[in-house]
Amino acid sequence: MNAMHQDQALRTLSYAEAIREAMAIAMEADPTVILMGEDIGVYGGAFQVTLDLVDRFGPDRVMDTPISELGGAGVAVGAALTGLKPIYEFQFSDFAMLAMEQIVNQAAKLRYMLGGEASVPVVFRLPSGSGTGAAAQHSQSIEAWFGHVPGLKVLQPSTPEDAKGMLLAALADPDPVMIFEHKLLYKMKGHVPAGSYTTPIGKAAVRRTGSDLTIVAGSIMVHRALEAAERLAAEGIDAEVIDLRSIRPIDHETILASVRRTGRLMVVYEGVKAFGIGAEISAAVAESDAFDFLDAPILRLGAADAPVPYNPDLERASVPQVDSIEAAARRLARREV
Amino acid sequence: MAAPDNRPFAIRTYPPDRLREALKRMHLIRRFEEGAEDSYMRGLIHGTMHLSIGQEASAMATCMELTDSDKITSTHRGHGHCIAKGADVGRMFAEFFGKETGYCHGRGGSMHIADVKTGNLGANGIVGGGLPIAVGAALSARRLGRPDVTVCFFGDGANNEGAFHEALNMASVWKLPVVFVCENNGYGMSTSTARSTAVRQVADRAVAYAMPGVTVDGNDFSAVAEAVHIAIARARAGDGPSLVENVTYRWRGHSKSDRNRYRSKEEIEEWMTRDPIARFQAELIAHGVLDQAGADAILAAAIADVEAGIAFAKASPAPNVSEVTRYVYAEK
Numbered sequence: 001m002n003a004m005h006q007d008q009a010l011r012t013l014s015y016a017e018a019i020r021e022a023m024a025i026a027m028e029a030d031p032t033v034i035l036m037g038e039d040i041g042v043y044g045g046a047f048q049v050t051l052d053l054v055d056r057f058g059p060d061r062v063m064d065t066p067i068s069e070l071g072g073a074g075v076a077v078g079a080a081l082t083g084l085k086p087i088y089e090f091q092f093s094d095f096a097m098l099a100m101e102q103i104v105n106q107a108a109k110l111r112y113m114l115g116g117e118a119s120v121p122v123v124f125r126l127p128s129g130s131g132t133g134a135a136a137q138h139s140q141s142i143e144a145w146f147g148h149v150p151g152l153k154v155l156q157p158s159t160p161e162d163a164k165g166m167l168l169a170a171l172a173d174p175d176p177v178m179i180f181e182h183k184l185l186y187k188m189k190g191h192v193p194a195g196s197y198t199t200p201i202g203k204a205a206v207r208r209t210g211s212d213l214t215i216v217a218g219s220i221m222v223h224r225a226l227e228a229a230e231r232l233a234a235e236g237i238d239a240e241v242i243d244l245r246s247i248r249p250i251d252h253e254t255i256l257a258s259v260r261r262t263g264r265l266m267v268v269y270e271g272v273k274a275f276g277i278g279a280e281i282s283a284a285v286a287e288s289d290a291f292d293f294l295d296a297p298i299l300r301l302g303a304a305d306a307p308v309p310y311n312p313d314l315e316r317a318s319v320p321q322v323d324s325i326e327a328a329a330r331r332l333a334r335r336e337v
Numbered sequence: 338m339a340a341p342d343n344r345p346f347a348i349r350t351y352p353p354d355r356l357r358e359a360l361k362r363m364h365l366i367r368r369f370e371e372g373a374e375d376s377y378m379r380g381l382i383h384g385t386m387h388l389s390i391g392q393e394a395s396a397m398a399t400c401m402e403l404t405d406s407d408k409i410t411s412t413h414r415g416h417g418h419c420i421a422k423g424a425d426v427g428r429m430f431a432e433f434f435g436k437e438t439g440y441c442h443g444r445g446g447s448m449h450i451a452d453v454k455t456g457n458l459g460a461n462g463i464v465g466g467g468l469p470i471a472v473g474a475a476l477s478a479r480r481l482g483r484p485d486v487t488v489c490f491f492g493d494g495a496n497n498e499g500a501f502h503e504a505l506n507m508a509s510v511w512k513l514p515v516v517f518v519c520e521n522n523g524y525g526m527s528t529s530t531a532r533s534t535a536v537r538q539v540a541d542r543a544v545a546y547a548m549p550g551v552t553v554d555g556n557d558f559s560a561v562a563e564a565v566h567i568a569i570a571r572a573r574a575g576d577g578p579s580l581v582e583n584v585t586y587r588w589r590g591h592s593k594s595d596r597n598r599y600r601s602k603e604e605i606e607e608w609m610t611r612d613p614i615a616r617f618q619a620e621l622i623a624h625g626v627l628d629q630a631g632a633d634a635i636l637a638a639a640i641a642d643v644e645a646g647i648a649f650a651k652a653s654p655a656p657n658v659s660e661v662t663r664y665v666y667a668e669k
């Protein structure tokens with residue numbers, strides 16, 4: 001290994017640091033990039049993602065907005081329509097509900113409604129997921145909702161490297177991109193290449209190859225699935241783990257190719273099980289030739305049919321964990337489903 | 338002709354036992370929150386919480402004239418409202434400890450603390466979430482012929498949400514019995530009202546919705562009680578909503594993750610000299626409602642309630658994990 005490669009291999013950042021680095025690189029390179037959001041300036045963001053960016057780029061480019069999600073997101077849309085590249089941070093993804101109008105009716109549809117004459121290169125960052133004890137209005141996983149909206153791109157990085165690369169890819173993209181960041185991953189460390197690079201939008205990544213079953217997961221569920229897969233390996237069950245990375249566009253080809261080899265599919269996600277990512281992926285398999293390769297019914301593992309509860313034991317029980325993924329994968333491998 | 342009564346509004350309006358009870362509840366709010374903070378540090382409570390220490394007069398004085406059938410909507414900083422409206426601190430602690438005996442059966446926690454039976458429709462995790470709900474509660478009181486008023490607590494930060502403006506407008510157009518009580522503690526998280534809000538005072542917004550708007554010293558029990566008294570009387574008389582702005586200050590950080598980088602130590606210390614509880618207690622003593630021994634006994638009783646509350650919460654059973662989906666829909 002030469003010196004440069006060694007240096008690269010050792011370069012480790014947290015997921016939050018990787019996102020911050022991407023924003024700094026973009027802001028250095030392009031004066032039209034601005035940050036907007038609640039308490040992203042001197043407070044550094046609710047999860048300390050923007051941290052010191054206001055010191056480096058000033059309050060004119062790192063703008064604290066009033067608590068006005070509909071207006072704030074809409075201002076970002078209008079600015080994107082007319083030459084700026086705003087990155088708008090929702091303090092929690094749950095608050096995107098207050099801005100649905102601007103995201104869904106405006107940002108997603110403007111290019112189409114105006115016959116391709118307009119472009120809305122806005123990026124929305126959304127801290128999401130459960131596991132923090134913040135209960136029903138601060139713990140949701142709503143990424144699948146936006147998968148239903150043509151015009152949006154919806155990403156879900158699981159590693160620091162992808163968190164940086166996806167944000168830079170989103171900024172380079174001429175259309176609105178929503179990036180769901182998992183709160184429990186912010187402190188996770190991992191290798192992050194220096195400098196500017198992009199992670200392709202719409203490409204899944206095979207994180208573990210295996211021959212007995214395919215587990216498709218996103219965000220934090222990738223790590224839980226990988227841990228479950230290691231445990232299963234000890235008993236001779238060889239699971240393949242695919243990191244979905246992008247919900248819209250979705251990389252059907254990587255999933256179908258895997259299912260053709262393993263004959264078993266399980267989809268793991270933190271959103272409520274019903275009407276979720278699992279339904280989309282299962283249907284895609286059922287509609288394709290990969291269906292003929294299935295040796296067992298498809299299995300979906302999602303959140304309980306309830307809001308996220310406060311009590312920590314209930315909260316843990318309400319979303320897939322390593323144990324429940326392991327148990328479900330074992331049942332699938334043994335065809336006990 | 339009798340000499341005018343120059344005593345503060347609360348002293349001349351409420352009987353001594355109610356005033357002493359109010360002082361006790363203010364102590365209870367503070368000691369409850371200190372107990373919650375301590376339990377959080379010990380890892381007995383998870384998640385986060387928003388403490389209202391320093392704002393107790395706003396909660397208590399606002400609730401002086403409310404009955405159990407009057408409603409309040411509360412905020413993420415809602416422990417004080419809940420206690421002021423009459424909740425039991427044992428069941429509140431139980432909720433914070435995630436227990437089945439808690440007000441929300443362990444499903445809600447601090448940010449959703451509620452006591453529907455005493456008319457507290459709940460704290461809210463969404464800034465501004467309670468504003469239209471309060472208007473709805475006022476609508477139902479009128480349609481159902483109940484004499485209730487609804488008090489809607491909200492923070493200064495919430496006045497920039499669309500929900501605030503839509504709610505005030507409808508309340509005014511329909512002349513509904515609701516009182517909007519803004520607890521202006523100077524900041525929405527790290528953002529000062531000067532940086533977030535186009536008007537100098539939140540009460541200035543009232544003009545746009547054709548309702549009375551008044552700004553008072555929120556750490557002065559009597560000032561708050563008087564302003565809210567007038568607003569409630571107007572609401573009960575069918576004359577419509579009002580906006581009352583209590584100017585106050587939170588001594589603690591926004592939540593458990595605040596580094597306080599947006600305000601100075603001097604500013605915090607300056608506000609701590611305007612302790613609303615000490616002020617109210619001194620006022621009660623000055624007007625003979627209480628002597629020092631009586632004040633000490635009230636504090637001791639509040640501390641004992643908090644200790645008993647924590648013990649109740651610790652001894653309470655946790656929810657059954659198999660009941661994760663219970664309470665999503667009505668039980669048959």
Ligand SMILES: Cc1ncc(C[n+]2csc(CCOP(=O)(O)OP(=O)(O)O)c2C)c(N)n1
Pocket residue numbers: 038067069091095098387413414462463464465491492493494495496522524525526591
């Ligand atoms: C819709 C929404 N946006 C943002 C937040 C995050 N948040 C919680 S409290 C808060 C500050 C609220 O300020 P204010 O209304 O003044 O109440 P205070 O905290 O000062 O009591 C923020 C930004 C939220 N919970 N809901």
Ligand SMILES: [Mg+2]
Pocket residue numbers: 492493494520521522523524525526
């Ligand atoms: Mg405030």
